[in-house]
Amino acid sequence: MKCSIENCPGEYEPRAITHTVRHNGRVVVIDHVPAEICHVCGDVLLRPETIRQLESLLKQTPPANSVPLYEYA
Numbered sequence: 406m407k408c409s410i411e412n413c414p415g416e417y418e419p420r421a422i423t424h425t426v427r428h429n430g431r432v433v434v435i436d437h438v439p440a441e442i443c444h445v446c447g448d449v450l451l452r453p454e455t456i457r458q459l460e461s462l463l464k465q466t467p468p469a470n471s472v473p474l475y476e477y478a
Contacts, residue, residue: 413448415445415446416444417441417442417448417450418443419439419440419442420441420442421440422449423436423438424440424459426459428463435459
């Protein structure tokens with residue numbers, strides 16, 4: 406599918422990404438999330454079913470691991 410960013414000639418291709426989101430005041434990192442990425446500009450698209458799955462995961466499942474969080478001041 407052609408990229409939706411104006412004047413970008415790229416096409417989206419399926420890849421797995423690391424998705425970072427702030428949830429309940431905490432930074433959560435979710436690995437291996439299926440996404441469509443433009444190979445030219447890097448725009449990221451998540452399918453509605455992927456978003457629903459992420460929302461469900463955040464509501465039900467405690468994180469498998471924790472990582473340090475650094476703040477750039």
